[in-house]
Amino acid sequence: MTALTVQPPFRVGKIIFDLDGTLIDSAPDLHAATNHVLETIGRPHITLGQVRHMVGQGARRLIEKGLTATGGRQNHSIDDLLPVFLEYYGNNLTRHGTSLFAGGADLLDTLSATGFGLGLCTNKPVALTKPLLSALKIDHHFGAVLGGDSLSVRKPDPRHLIETADRLSGSTGAALMVGDSSSDIDAAKAAGWPSIAVTFGYSARPVQELGASHQVDSLREIAGLVLLKTQPV
Ligand SMILES: O=C(O)COP(=O)(O)O
Numbered sequence: 001m002t003a004l005t006v007q008p009p010f011r012v013g014k015i016i017f018d019l020d021g022t023l024i025d026s027a028p029d030l031h032a033a034t035n036h037v038l039e040t041i042g043r044p045h046i047t048l049g050q051v052r053h054m055v056g057q058g059a060r061r062l063i064e065k066g067l068t069a070t071g072g073r074q075n076h077s078i079d080d081l082l083p084v085f086l087e088y089y090g091n092n093l094t095r096h097g098t099s100l101f102a103g104g105a106d107l108l109d110t111l112s113a114t115g116f117g118l119g120l121c122t123n124k125p126v127a128l129t130k131p132l133l134s135a136l137k138i139d140h141h142f143g144a145v146l147g148g149d150s151l152s153v154r155k156p157d158p159r160h161l162i163e164t165a166d167r168l169s170g171s172t173g174a175a176l177m178v179g180d181s182s183s184d185i186d187a188a189k190a191a192g193w194p195s196i197a198v199t200f201g202y203s204a205r206p207v208q209e210l211g212a213s214h215q216v217d218s219l220r221e222i223a224g225l226v227l228l229k230t231q232p233v
């Protein structure tokens with residue numbers, strides 16, 4: 001495991017959040033959309049438990065992993081299946097119960113109210129991300145929202161995080177990444193940022209192996225780990 005280089009309380013001005021598996025439990029709806037794709041090609045369904053460890057590298061990778069789990073890629077083209085997935089998922093973003101993880105709404109309220117610049121950096125397509133943030137009533141917290149297709153690079157490339165932070169106009173100071181998967185923590189490490197890994201997300205690997213600066217079992221812990229702007233420095 002990578003040595004911890006930065007310890008809380010983190011003295012930062014900007015906090016960049018991952019979405020799936022970090023702020024929101026979107027697995028139920030990603031599960032339904034994946035099974036819809038599998039059904040169209042006569043494959044069996046996969047379980048919610050399987051999907052929970054397949055999310056974090058974008059829709060293409062999720063479809064690919066769904067195929068691998070049900071008999072292999074064979075001659076199926078991800079390019080052909082992606083629009084099937086995106087159409088179903090886009091029409092059913094919260095239908096099967098996608099919701100904020102416990103403490104998420106309070107955390108974002110607290111961080112916004114105390115003056116942090118908040119950014120959202122996800123590998124989900126941005127055209128699906130924005131309506132999902134609105135449906136969950138958390139869109140107003142984010143000064144910048146970048147999806148997996150917003151740039152020519154995406155997590156774990158650190159430029160995805162750095163660009164999200166740079167677009168937070170009016171916020172200064174160092175940035176912190178909060179995520180659930182290796183793509184988040186690897187991007188933060190490559191950017192030279194501290195990071196917090198949540199243990200309740202969708203990581204395919206044990207979270208303690210990701211090498212985050214700190215890890216939390218609940219979003220409720222996070223406000224206590226950053227130096228709130230109202231506290232004396
Ligand atoms: O895999 C996805 O679609 C998005 O995942 P992320 O929000 O964890 O980056």
Ligand SMILES: [Mg+2]
Nearest residue numbers: 018020021056
């Ligand atoms: Mg994630």
